[in-house]
Amino acid sequence: MKDYETLPFIPIKSGSGAYLEDFDGNRYLDAISSWWVNLFGHANPYINEKIKSQLENLEHVIFAGFTHLPAVELAERLVKLAPRGLEKLFFADNGSSAIEVALKMSFQYFKNGGEVRDIFISLENSYHGETMGALAVGDVALYKETYGEILIKSVQAKSPALVEEDEALESMENRLKQYRGRASAVVIEPLVQCAGGMAMYDASYITRLKALCERYGVFLIADEIAVGFGRTGTMFAFEQAGVSPDFLCLSKGITGGYLPLSVVMTSDEVYGAFYCDYVEGKSFLHSHSYTGNTLACAAANATLDLFENMKVLEKNREKIAHLERSLKRFDTLKNVEETRQRGMIAAVELKGYDPIRRIGLEIYRYALSRGVLLRPLGNVVYFMPPYIVTDEELEKMTDVAFGAISALS
Ligand SMILES: Cc1ncc(COP(=O)(O)O)c(C=O)c1O
Numbered sequence: 001m002k003d004y005e006t007l008p009f010i011p012i013k014s015g016s017g018a019y020l021e022d023f024d025g026n027r028y029l030d031a032i033s034s035w036w037v038n039l040f041g042h043a044n045p046y047i048n049e050k051i052k053s054q055l056e057n058l059e060h061v062i063f064a065g066f067t068h069l070p071a072v073e074l075a076e077r078l079v080k081l082a083p084r085g086l087e088k089l090f091f092a093d094n095g096s097s098a099i100e101v102a103l104k105m106s107f108q109y110f111k112n113g114g115e116v117r118d119i120f121i122s123l124e125n126s127y128h129g130e131t132m133g134a135l136a137v138g139d140v141a142l143y144k145e146t147y148g149e150i151l152i153k154s155v156q157a158k159s160p161a162l163v164e165e166d167e168a169l170e171s172m173e174n175r176l177k178q179y180r181g182r183a184s185a186v187v188i189e190p191l192v193q194c195a196g197g198m199a200m201y202d203a204s205y206i207t208r209l210k211a212l213c214e215r216y217g218v219f220l221i222a223d224e225i226a227v228g229f230g231r232t233g234t235m236f237a238f239e240q241a242g243v244s245p246d247f248l249c250l251s252k253g254i255t256g257g258y259l260p261l262s263v264v265m266t267s268d269e270v271y272g273a274f275y276c277d278y279v280e281g282k283s284f285l286h287s288h289s290y291t292g293n294t295l296a297c298a299a300a301n302a303t304l305d306l307f308e309n310m311k312v313l314e315k316n317r318e319k320i321a322h323l324e325r326s327l328k329r330f331d332t333l334k335n336v337e338e339t340r341q342r343g344m345i346a347a348v349e350l351k352g353y354d355p356i357r358r359i360g361l362e363i364y365r366y367a368l369s370r371g372v373l374l375r376p377l378g379n380v381v382y383f384m385p386p387y388i389v390t391d392e393e394l395e396k397m398t399d400v401a402f403g404a405i406s407a408l409s
Helices: 045-057 069-081 095-112 132-137 141-150 165-178 203-216 237-241 268-272 294-309 312-332 359-368 391-407
Strands: 012-016 019-022 027-030 088-092 119-123 154-157 183-188 219-223 247-250 262-266 336-342 345-350 380-383
Touching: 027 391, 045 294, 069 088, 069 262, 069 294, 088 095, 088 268, 095 132, 095 183, 095 219, 095 247, 095 262, 119 132, 119 165, 132 141, 154 165, 165 183, 165 203, 183 203, 203 219, 203 237, 294 312, 312 336, 312 345, 312 391, 345 391, 359 391, 380 391
Parallel strands: 119 154, 119 183, 183 219, 219 247
Antiparallel strands: 012 019, 019 027, 088 262, 247 262, 336 345, 345 380
């Protein structure tokens, strides 16, 4: 809040396409899709229309004992789109809750079979949300450290984004050996550890990790909350590894950035472990008031329509190539450590700056004053634009970032 003494909040009046507009008529190019949620621009006419027409019939309904058409349609569509073997869906209403659901289900799956497996394994530098379970499996000290004493048990293995793939897998195998019979699941952010500074790794790690998880009999949870829905070039990042996770957590882009919604997808086999008569006490109990909200599901179906009708993944290939070309010039700057990219996520890591200086804030201010919303993560400047971004807009966001980085002393 203290930062806002010198840079007040910006009240936004409207949005259109990749732009946001404040009450003084200033426009800001949303180069980060409003925290990675917006896929098809602000106030997208098609999604607006679909939400409005849903609103005429039903805004929300209790999701226990009742269901509704948009949820059924969405579930059927996601099962067709997701990696093979994920036939069952659990609805929740935000990303962190999806992680809680996947963790609880993994734990309870074993408990229903008579085993108490109280450890989760995740990667160093990972981020999975900020509710207590999600925070416990994350590894960004900034968010986690304060709450250390009150978190559930998790251990971390080395991240393939920070060390060589073989070393990361060896570290994971050591964890799996050490906690054999106690670990219920491994949870990862496939391909990109977003909040951990857009740290990237190859799909081959995921393929090999899946084999390890099978060998040691633990679940693999894919947190595609940030990278799902086309961000890494394919609909889901896991597709690039040619294997399926046991749980797939989706949120953020699922509604095109309109409304809070999340789903956890899993197999018939996992579902079967909870299917019982009430008295057996094996059912999965987890509910939120707004679970499977009707308007959010309508927005999600509209989002999937746009993917189909606009051939988005195909069209994004040109934008991905454009971003790649634009990134090259950053490599010429002396204060740039590295540039990297996975699909529609591009990052420029800077070197030699003390975190205390908060150059991210300097860059944020510089870009805002030139009409671009950038929000660096520490020393990492990144672009995660909506898919409707034009070539000119891509130029503008990278030009402004280039100017900001060049201007740093
Ligand atoms: C990979 C990942 N998982 C989980 C979350 C948490 O989602 P939410 O902010 O909706 O709780 C985020 C949010 O940034 C995320 O990037």
